[in-house]
Amino acid sequence: MTDTDRELDPALRELSDWAGDAPPLSPAARHRARTRLLSAMEGRRPLWRRPGLRIAVSGLATAAVAATVLVAVRTDDGSTTAHPGTVRPVTARTVLAGAAAYERKHPRTVPSPPRDDQFIYTKEIIKETNRATGETKSYVDETWRSVDNTRPSWVMEIGKGWWSKPYKKRPGDHVESVSVWPPQDWSRLEKLPTDPERLILSLLHKSGPNDRNDSIDEVRDDEWWDVEFSLAGLLKLVPVMPDGLRAAAYEALGMVPGVKAVPNQKDAKGRTGVAITYDDPNRPGRGGFGTYMIFDPKTYEFLGFRDIRTSGDGVRKKIYTQLSYLDSWAITDRAKQRP
Known part of the structure; x- marks a missing residue:
C-alpha cells in the first residue's frame, strides 16, 4: 500500500461510516470533510496533463509528505478533536483553504473603495x-x-x-x-x-x-x-x-x-x-x-x-x-x- 493509499483510506472510511439516515452535515463539517478528502486525493491526481511538462513524480511525492503536518481537528461544538488523543494530517492546501474560509467569515471591508487620489x-x-x-x-x-x-x-x-x-x-x-x-x-x-x-x-x-x-x-x-x-x-x-x-x-x-x-x-x-x-x-x-x-x-x-x-x-x-x-x-x- 502506498503512502497516498494510507492517507486516502481513512478519509473514505469516514464516509462509509456515515449512516444514510443521519441528519445532513453542517456546512462547516461538510467543508472539512471535502477538504480532507481532496487533500488525501492530491497524490492520485496528475498535476500536469500536457506531455513534456511533468517533473519527477517521486520528488513531488516526497514534497507532499513534507508538506503534511499534524494538527488537531476542530469539531462543530468547538472541541479540538473528534476523538480524544487523535490528530489528523493537514496539507498546505488544507491550511490555505481554512484561511480562505476564515477570511470569508472575517473580511477586511471598507465603507467605500479607495479613490485613485488617496x-x-x-x-x-x-x-x-x-x-x-x-x-x-x-x-x-x-x-x-x-x-x-x-x-x-x-x-x-x-x-x-x-x-x-x-x-x-x-x-x-x-x-x-x-x-x-x-x-x-x-x-x-x-x-x-x-x-x-x-x-x-x-x-x-x-x-x-x-x-x-x-x-x-x-x-x-x-x-x-x-x-x-x-x-x-x-x-x-x-x-x-x-x-x-x-x-x-x-x-x-x-x-x-x-x-x-x-x-x-x-x-x-x-x-x-x-x-x-x-x-x-x-x-x-x-x-x-x-x-x-x-x-x-x-x-x-x-x-x-x-x-x-x-x-x-x-x-x-x-x-x-x-x-x-x-x-x-x-x-x-x-x-x-x-x-
Missing part, C-alpha cells in the same frame, strides 16, 4: 533578531502608498523612511512592459478574478481576467514560481481588497506545486502556528516572495510573516530573522495623514 496607510510591527548575537530590536513601520502610484509614497522599512517617487515612463518603454505589482488601485484589483483557478491564469499575464480559455493544467512548470511570487506579494502588500479576492488568493496559493506547511512556528507575539512556505520544485532551494506565512493551527486565522534579512557581505555579513504583523491600516487623503 493613499493606503499601513502600520506594521517588526521584531528582528540578529542570528549571530541573538540581539532583538523592534520597529514600527508606517507607510502611505499612493493608490494609483501617480503620487509620491512614504515608505518605511525597519524604522527608516523615504519618499518613493511614482514610476515615469521612459523613452522606448512599451505600455505592456511596464507594470507595478501588486496593484493598489481598486479598478485593477476589481479586474482580478475571485475564482482561484482563473486568478492563477490572470496572474501569469498581469492583465486581469485571462481570455485565452486556458486551464491551470497547461501552466508550465517554470511558470509556477512567478505565480507564487505574485500571489504572495498580493497577500503581503495589499491590506484591503475587493470582496472575495483575498480568499481566492489563499486558495490559489494552495494549488501551487512546492507550497508546503511547516508546524510549530512562532509569530511576532510568541504564538505558535503552522506556517506556509515555498520551495520551487523546478529549482530546489529557490523560494518565493518572503519566507513564511504563519496561521493559527486551529482557526487558520492569519497571524503574520517570518522573513530573512541580510546586510553587508563577506565577514561583515549579518543575517536577521524578521517576525512581523499588520497592526492597522486605513485610507487617507494625503501621505503622512494620521487615520
